Amino acid sequence: MQFLLTTTDDGGELDAAMYTKMGAFIEELTREGVLVATGGLDAGTRVTTADGHVTLTDGPFAETKEAIVSFALVEVASREDAIEITRRFHALFGGGTSVLHQVFGPATG
Numbered sequence: 001m002q003f004l005l006t007t008t009d010d011g012g013e014l015d016a017a018m019y020t021k022m023g024a025f026i027e028e029l030t031r032e033g034v035l036v037a038t039g040g041l042d043a044g045t046r047v048t049t050a051d052g053h054v055t056l057t058d059g060p061f062a063e064t065k066e067a068i069v070s071f072a073l074v075e076v077a078s079r080e081d082a083i084e085i086t087r088r089f090h091a092l093f094g095g096g097t098s099v100l101h102q103v104f105g106p107a108t109g
Contacts, residue, residue, distance in 0.1 A: 002036065002075050002103040003082035005089070006068045007096060021092050029074070034085065036073040043067065073103070 014022075029035035043059035044067075060067045072089075076082050082100055090096045 004101045005072045038072040040070045
């Protein structure tokens with residue numbers, strides 16, 4: 001089962017120690033074969049199509065605190081395993097807000 005974990009901006013800055021902890025966590029998940037992909041995201045561009053016309057709107061959208069700033073795609077045996085990874089991720093930062101989405105499709109079996 002694949003799950004997409006997205007995190008929102010909490011307004012905090014990452015220091016060198018946090019980058020080191022995060023790097024170790026990413027290495028561990030990679031070694032375990034759980035981490036499929038991870039990365040950060042920019043403010044985005046909304047693409048709207050109506051009546052054959054395309055409109056582009058640059059982000060950020062809504063409230064900045066709700067903007068998705070990073071993601072991890074993990075492959076695990078269950079939703080509970082994905083929740084545990086999310087819990088461990090939050091433990092690194094002392095809390096936070098994330099959303100888990102199960103990914104469906106041919107590539108995910």
